[in-house]
Amino acid sequence: MNIQNYYNGQNPLKQILFKTIQDELQVSPFETAILPAYSKVMEFAQGIIEQLENSGQTPPISCKAGCSYCCHSQVKIIPIEALSIHTHITNTFNDLEVSDLKKRISSFQLLSKGKTFEQRFSMKEKLPCIFLMSGKCSIYKSRPSICRSWNSLDHLDCKIAYNSEDSQTEIQSSPARNYVYGSARELFELIARQLSLQTQISHMHKAITDCFNATDPLKQWCLGTEIFNL
Numbered sequence: 001m002n003i004q005n006y007y008n009g010q011n012p013l014k015q016i017l018f019k020t021i022q023d024e025l026q027v028s029p030f031e032t033a034i035l036p037a038y039s040k041v042m043e044f045a046q047g048i049i050e051q052l053e054n055s056g057q058t059p060p061i062s063c064k065a066g067c068s069y070c071c072h073s074q075v076k077i078i079p080i081e082a083l084s085i086h087t088h089i090t091n092t093f094n095d096l097e098v099s100d101l102k103k104r105i106s107s108f109q110l111l112s113k114g115k116t117f118e119q120r121f122s123m124k125e126k127l128p129c130i131f132l133m134s135g136k137c138s139i140y141k142s143r144p145s146i147c148r149s150w151n152s153l154d155h156l157d158c159k160i161a162y163n164s165e166d167s168q169t170e171i172q173s174s175p176a177r178n179y180v181y182g183s184a185r186e187l188f189e190l191i192a193r194q195l196s197l198q199t200q201i202s203h204m205h206k207a208i209t210d211c212f213n214a215t216d217p218l219k220q221w222c223l224g225t226e227i228f229n230l
């Protein structure tokens with residue numbers, strides 16, 4: 001495995017993010033290294049965002065706990081994000097919580113099956129994210145990069161968009177989170193591609209189901225087994 005060349009592109013932020021985990025990725029076996037490295041990059045990215053936002057270098061964000069309009073959007077994730085969430089579930093959910101989650105996934109699949117994006121948008125009240133519980137994210141520490149990126153400068157815009165029938169309603173947002181968390185996600189896509197591991201983006205409910213259906217999904221993915229979207 002040549003890990004020196006995981007990242008050899010021009011994006012300076014991706015280079016910085018890669019440097020933070022270069023040593024961790026040397027740990028063998030790879031399956032024990034990749035999730036801690038992923039968590040480290042996410043924490044580092046969060047630190048950058050906090051510095052930018054707390055110092056006023058980016059506009060103030062209106063997002064706050066309890067606001068979940070955007071958690072009725074269609075979330076797509078990459079394999080490392082699915083595996084991080086699955087590990088979080090395995091480590092923190094009890095049997096009843098796992099059973100309830102599987103029921104929500106089944107319901108989501110039943111309601112969304114065969115529907116176009118527009119049709120799913122029009123029934124978003126019935127299709128909250130499978131991890132939204134009482135208005136809060138039940139996997140907050142492991143939420144995927146798209147959820148970390150998403151932000152709004154005015155939560156009233158989100159309310160209007162949520163109540164609108166127009167799926168293209170514009171929400172003004174700060175680009176910093178998109179750039180930072182998007183770079184983190186792209187770095188892990190590059191690493192996976194370099195190692196010939198699955199990289200494709202999947203709907204979150206589908207990717208989590210794929211993890212539940214696999215035996216030791218993290219190990220299998222690290223070995224190059226195709227466990228997603230079979």
Ligand code: SF4
Pocket residue numbers: 070071072075129130131132133136137138139140143144147
């Ligand atoms: S994972 Fe969490 S933050 Fe992301 S859409 Fe679902 S509930 Fe919301």
